[in-house]
Amino acid sequence: MGEKIVLFSEDGKRSDGRGLDELRPIRIKVGVLSNAQGSAYIEQGKNKILAAVYGPKEALPKHISLPDRCILRCRYHMAPFSTTERKSPAPSRREIELSMVLRNALEPLVMTSLFPRTVIDIFIEVLQADGGTRCAGLTAAVLALADAGIPLRGLAAACAVGKADGKIVVDLNDLEDKYGEADMPVAYNPTLDGITLLQMDGIMSKEEVEQALSLAITATQKMHKMQVDALRERFSVQRREV
Amino acid sequence: MSITEQRPIISKLEQQELRRLLAENRRIDGRSPLQYRNISVQLGYVEKAEGSALVELGNTKVLAAVKIGIAVPFADTPNEGILIVNAELVPLASPTFEPGPPSEESISLSRYVDRSIRESKSIDLSSLCIVPGRSVYSLYVDLYILDYDGNLIDASVIASVNALGITNMPRYVVEGQAIKKTDEYFKLELKDHPVSLTYAFLDDKYVVDPCLSEEYASDFTVSMTVKSDDRFCAIQKNGGGMISPRRVIELLDRSVELGKELRTVAYRQLTSGNG
Numbered sequence: 138m139g140e141k142i143v144l145f146s147e148d149g150k151r152s153d154g155r156g157l158d159e160l161r162p163i164r165i166k167v168g169v170l171s172n173a174q175g176s177a178y179i180e181q182g183k184n185k186i187l188a189a190v191y192g193p194k195e196a197l198p199k200h201i202s203l204p205d206r207c208i209l210r211c212r213y214h215m216a217p218f219s220t221t222e223r224k225s226p227a228p229s230r231r232e233i234e235l236s237m238v239l240r241n242a243l244e245p246l247v248m249t250s251l252f253p254r255t256v257i258d259i260f261i262e263v264l265q266a267d268g269g270t271r272c273a274g275l276t277a278a279v280l281a282l283a284d285a286g287i288p289l290r291g292l293a294a295a296c297a298v299g300k301a302d303g304k305i306v307v308d309l310n311d312l313e314d315k316y317g318e319a320d321m322p323v324a325y326n327p328t329l330d331g332i333t334l335l336q337m338d339g340i341m342s343k344e345e346v347e348q349a350l351s352l353a354i355t356a357t358q359k360m361h362k363m364q365v366d367a368l369r370e371r372f373s374v375q376r377r378e379v
Numbered sequence: 380m381s382i383t384e385q386r387p388i389i390s391k392l393e394q395q396e397l398r399r400l401l402a403e404n405r406r407i408d409g410r411s412p413l414q415y416r417n418i419s420v421q422l423g424y425v426e427k428a429e430g431s432a433l434v435e436l437g438n439t440k441v442l443a444a445v446k447i448g449i450a451v452p453f454a455d456t457p458n459e460g461i462l463i464v465n466a467e468l469v470p471l472a473s474p475t476f477e478p479g480p481p482s483e484e485s486i487s488l489s490r491y492v493d494r495s496i497r498e499s500k501s502i503d504l505s506s507l508c509i510v511p512g513r514s515v516y517s518l519y520v521d522l523y524i525l526d527y528d529g530n531l532i533d534a535s536v537i538a539s540v541n542a543l544g545i546t547n548m549p550r551y552v553v554e555g556q557a558i559k560k561t562d563e564y565f566k567l568e569l570k571d572h573p574v575s576l577t578y579a580f581l582d583d584k585y586v587v588d589p590c591l592s593e594e595y596a597s598d599f600t601v602s603m604t605v606k607s608d609d610r611f612c613a614i615q616k617n618g619g620g621m622i623s624p625r626r627v628i629e630l631l632d633r634s635v636e637l638g639k640e641l642r643t644v645a646y647r648q649l650t651s652g653n654g
Binding site: 201203208209210211212230231233234236237238239240241244245258321325326329330331332333334335336337338339340341342343346347350351354 | 380381382383385481483486487489490494498499500599601606609610611612613614615616617618619620621622623624627628631632635
């Protein structure tokens with residue numbers, strides 16, 4: 138510690154040169170794995186994340202199944218080499234919590250009652266972490282579900298907003314995540330006007346939370362367009378091959 | 380892997396009744412939608428712990444106990460004490476609690492309580508350093524859920540803050556290379572009194588401080604922790620379902636309002652100087 142971490146340069150730009158409401162460069166590709174029913178890859182800043190979906194398939198052991206809908210199993214996992222210090226591959230408490238939070242965020246999007254007694258497995262693997270991995274992971278996981286042909290109520294994209302050096306910023310990078318005052322991941326479905334993931338830690342006033350929330354909605358709407366484009370790219374290629 | 384939870388079956392009749400009542404702004408236990416249950420706080424329940432509190436929120440019972448020790452600080456915070464929150468969903472509290480390694484529910488509960496205390500800066504961890512880089516105080520807050528009738532989050536935050544509020548820290552002295560515990564104690568300074576407010580959503584209606592059947596019947600819950608200065612230090616949506624941004628903003632207003640009231644009741648004994 139000791140030295141002051143600089144989050145903003147003198148001309149008001151962020152440490153990576155972005156404006157306050159600017160997203161990092163995002164690259165999305167759908168259908169990147171050969172065995173999974175659905176898969177997607179996302180790069181957001183230095184984040185590199187893979188998501189894969191297997192299923193719907195028979196839920197085994199049988200006692201985990203539900204008679205009226207399918208269940209979701211979700212694993213969020215960070216590779217040991219994804220962070221500066223090596224991370225143990227065993228699931229940490231943070232990863233266990235995030236797996237649950239992500240499952241809760243995906244579940245309302247899936248038309249689960251169409252597949253009773255089955256299970257859908259969702260794997261999110263963080264290959265390189267750069268802040269906002271749960272959000273980028275969710276954005277990719279939604280596309281993997283769509284790629285698997287699973288009927289969805291709509292897409293959702295996620296983005297972290299927060300407060301760094303007193304300013305409300307969009308899409309926090311690693312530095313802002315660690316040294317900023319607050320971090321608020323939000324997943325939003327623009328067609329149903331629904332937030333499916335909402336967390337916050339750090340300190341923000343009511344007005345700041347409101348402002349951050351509205352920035353998150355604008356940002357996720359932009360990301361929603363990128364998701365649609367990525368799906369279009371994936372399936373228009375297939376059409377040409379036929 | 381996180382698996383879709385199997386909630387205990389609550390009868391269709393009860394579900395319908397909950398929703399029917401709520402349409403008339405009433406609840407199954409006679410409360411109004413924004414009414415909190417009665418809270419009782421018993422400070423210093425466990426004498427062997429440096430601080431403890433037994434909190435009853437309706438029929439929900441949570442015992443929080445603080446144990447103090449010394450530890451090597453984390454490499455990235457060599458001048459700060461260590462705060463660890465752990466929650467045990469004790470099997471005797473509910474048929475859904477099972478013995479074994481911590482469930483995701485207990486991990487998520489303890490992480491939320493941890494954030495509520497840490498982010499509100501209720502404890503000044505930098506004041507808990509003994510020898511920089513070598514030796515700092517460790518504060519273990521252990522939450523014991525003894526009876527489960529919904530809303531563990533709010534009850535756990537109240538129990539933890541109360542327990543920390545009466546915590547007596549043993550004084551350690553440095554003697555050459557060794558660190559020795561003395562017979563002296565000093566009071567841990569509590570800098571804030573955060574409260575968490577949990578709302579359960581049933582269709583388009585919501586209630587604060589859900590009891591167990593409301594929690595089971597709900598689509599999801601949202602918890603918000605408010606500091607004494609009305610700022611927020613933790614928010615979490617739990618469970619599936621979607622919430623509109625407009626509703627989130629409405630909850631922020633509600634939490635500021637209800638938080639003031641709850642804070643007075645929940646920390647009455649701490650602030651009246653009995654602590």
